[in-house]
Amino acid sequence: MTFTVYLSGEIHTDWREEVARGAKAAGLDVTFTAPVTDHPASDAAGDHLGENDVQFWRDHQSSKVNAIRTRTLIEKADMVVVRFGDKYKQWNAAFDAGYCAALGKPYITLHDADIVHPLKEVDAEAQAWCQTTDQVVQTQSYVLRD
Amino acid sequence: MTFTVYLSGEIHTDWREEVARGAKAAGLDVTFTAPVTDHPASDAAGDHLGENDVQFWRDHQSSKVNAIRTRTLIEKADMVVVRFGDKYKQWNAAFDAGYCAALGKPYITLHDADIVHPLKEVDAEAQAWCQTTDQVVQTQSYVLRD
Amino acid sequence: MTFTVYLSGEIHTDWREEVARGAKAAGLDVTFTAPVTDHPASDAAGDHLGENDVQFWRDHQSSKVNAIRTRTLIEKADMVVVRFGDKYKQWNAAFDAGYCAALGKPYITLHDADIVHPLKEVDAEAQAWCQTTDQVVQTQSYVLRD
Amino acid sequence: MTFTVYLSGEIHTDWREEVARGAKAAGLDVTFTAPVTDHPASDAAGDHLGENDVQFWRDHQSSKVNAIRTRTLIEKADMVVVRFGDKYKQWNAAFDAGYCAALGKPYITLHDADIVHPLKEVDAEAQAWCQTTDQVVQTQSYVLRD
Amino acid sequence: MTFTVYLSGEIHTDWREEVARGAKAAGLDVTFTAPVTDHPASDAAGDHLGENDVQFWRDHQSSKVNAIRTRTLIEKADMVVVRFGDKYKQWNAAFDAGYCAALGKPYITLHDADIVHPLKEVDAEAQAWCQTTDQVVQTQSYVLRD
């Protein structure tokens, strides 16, 4: 059994690599997809379309280019993992979770216990809450077992 | 012309009342809906179903009760206003925005200029970004003009 | 705020009346809908279309007539309450829950604690589990508060 | 012609193997999928996410993990076989049938004649009622013939 | 309880009036809708848009105008009755039935026993087969009972 898993959220730690290593070690047949995780490149995703003096429009232009990739990959995924780290606002991660919820796309969350309360609406629609990448891998191992 | 507008997000300031007053003053035929904005009541929304020692499950139980209301009202709304204030994580607001985006439900955001960058994915799918409740009312006045 | 609530499941006790009385006492603006709850009438729902010697086809004919009502009312409801009593198989109640789940229609369950385990898949997609009709009414009171 | 068939329901007999053997003997090009059928493993599907003292939440946690697999496989299947055995409540099987019905996914049922009446709503939306695994295989043979 | 019922098919007998009279006599709260049943007017529905020498295009033009009405009314109906008489090809009636089936819109058929075999695919997706307008009314009486 094979699955495509989109890894949404935090881009400043190597949690995606941890999950991928774990899945490989467990022998899982999973294809991982993700947004562009190079932060400066992501912020500049639309710059080739024209420079903008106004921050709002620069961000707007780049976000819409990024969305071509993220929206398509989320829709093609069998499940999504949404990671909330301990830095930044990460509204885009919560946005992806809401997007999944409305599509009926199963997602699980990955975050520490100290942000359980502010994430309660996000967790309420999730299929599971993981605190470690190891739990993410175990969840996938279970889901994909023969 | 009449519209139903769901007011999502921040519950610690009176922005909803400001918008409603402005709409009334402008003579707009708008019905406003909202989540339960009484914070302690919202956190306790599921407590009548049974007490929970574990914070995660208490939050889970309450969030799912709240979702009966919020999901239904969002789906019935003609448009949604998503407000991000200057306190708290407000992941539920970003979640609602993502939910709207996937449904194709038009939404506008209301937030200060200093959080334009972290909200870029949320704003990218929005129909408008407002910085003041007055702009929200003006937007509705325009949308609903005869 | 007003809601339409479909009351699915058990037809041999007066739980629907209890819920309706409670909602009325609480001053809620709720419209309740339900399947035909007259058991012999429901079993005979298709008999006017022709008698059948074979039990399977008599049941089939009647069930499809009942489904005209139940499917339409579930789709029109804002939320559904699915009741499992202590008698009978009640597969139709679980069927309705699955139907709601696939539609993204919010539902809550009403059943005793001793059947929590066999109902775990049904409860997993529910917004709430109630053990008493009073809890059903309290849930609605919360969801509909001004 | 090839088909993917999800085998839902009873996990205490070897009906899935019977169907698979029959399909193989008939030379059918069918891929069978199924939930995790190891009962203790299924009940413990979420235990790696954290232990729960309360039965309801343990079940809840496990069911939501199982749903990642079952919901995805049902949506990918060309048809579903829903099996009701002579033991247990099997509300999850009826739930799957309702889920299929709302999706417009064709399903057939497999059960003995003595439970025709309580399963009448489930059978009413089914494409066929089989009493033996041999009939399931024959149905597939017909559906897939060149 | 109220229903909107679209009456599709045969336009050369007064079966629609029989159904309406029966529903009124039974005190049912039903709104009936229908295609334009004036045959020459229906054939000429598009003539005001320009005359056509070629029969195919005249028919095409008129059918597309008729479809504005029929498609909209079918989508708004709670259920559809599809009538097959003993004359004409009535492919439009079968077309409407297929349209309903794909939408998941409940429909019942009304036809004599001698055309059961050629209508088997149409009846297979129907919720009921009636042979008389009286049976149509009885079905509605049951579906709408308090």
Add this chain to the structure above:
Amino acid sequence: MTFTVYLSGEIHTDWREEVARGAKAAGLDVTFTAPVTDHPASDAAGDHLGENDVQFWRDHQSSKVNAIRTRTLIEKADMVVVRFGDKYKQWNAAFDAGYCAALGKPYITLHDADIVHPLKEVDAEAQAWCQTTDQVVQTQSYVLRD
């Protein structure tokens, strides 16, 4: 019988008033909706959200505000009339037609004979092509006849 009709396209002639007058004279029960047809106001629809030096972003901002109204009204309409005049590019009219086509929303076109060829893809999905507002009214009269 009543209909809601959205009038899309050209805003520099009084064709909307002609259609409305004709419908009134014919005694039709039609509610007409439309985009904001005050051209300078439409171009400035987003100016209250902030001035833009770059034409592209000013247009972008205004168009997204206009879309709150137009998208909602198109989705609520029973049918749409798309008017192409003899001036301007009118790509927004063709855009609305494509939007309707994807939604399965019936629309008719209103344009002169000399642009039949460039509009062939737009007309191919339309239910009717009218050359005069009188034909639009006649089409509605037919569609809505008792």
Add this chain to the structure above:
Amino acid sequence: MTFTVYLSGEIHTDWREEVARGAKAAGLDVTFTAPVTDHPASDAAGDHLGENDVQFWRDHQSSKVNAIRTRTLIEKADMVVVRFGDKYKQWNAAFDAGYCAALGKPYITLHDADIVHPLKEVDAEAQAWCQTTDQVVQTQSYVLRD
């Protein structure tokens, strides 16, 4: 470019073979699918599930088994050809056309000129009307050209 084409309708002539031969001769990369075209087998499709004395239920049982195949193949097809011959009622062909129309699945018809009028509603939603299998092949050749 490759296409999957479902061939619906008449089963008493070899039009499917003609189309397939023509497509092969034209070097088209088309996969053809079809219902079971062995008439006695199709009528008996459900007989292995149990004998029925009543014609209606025998037909019902068989039609629902056939629908597992036909519905799935129509939904998987890129386009559908619906053939009306000069014999039999062929309501199932019109039913398939209506099913396609509601799904937004492109279909073309294949029938003689003398039944243009009774097929006008079916042709109105079709992408093309062919009178010969050669025209069907030419249409596919055009659609698939590099």
Add this chain to the structure above:
Amino acid sequence: MTFTVYLSGEIHTDWREEVARGAKAAGLDVTFTAPVTDHPASDAAGDHLGENDVQFWRDHQSSKVNAIRTRTLIEKADMVVVRFGDKYKQWNAAFDAGYCAALGKPYITLHDADIVHPLKEVDAEAQAWCQTTDQVVQTQSYVLRD
């Protein structure tokens, strides 16, 4: 990562080849699809179905044949590029954009700066506006980066 990209719009310049060459040079794994771009062949797409004296019906017949291809390819594409050149009305390009918008299919536009204003509604729903084919390729390079 691989993408299918549909290239809609202008057929009188070689912009499609430029995009394809650029994508190849950049080593992108993209499959490009397009309408039939041979103008006379496209106008004659339906002529094999029968000659028409009336221009409207000739165009109608051809457009509906073309739509079999274009609609299917748009629905299968991961993203769409919509090109507006400096000649012709190009309403079909705007129509395709509206079609994409309603489907939630990401599209980008390719056009000169001097038509920004008349294309504002089309650009408002686009993910990006490109002025050169090089920008189209850069956008795809970004979207598809590993």
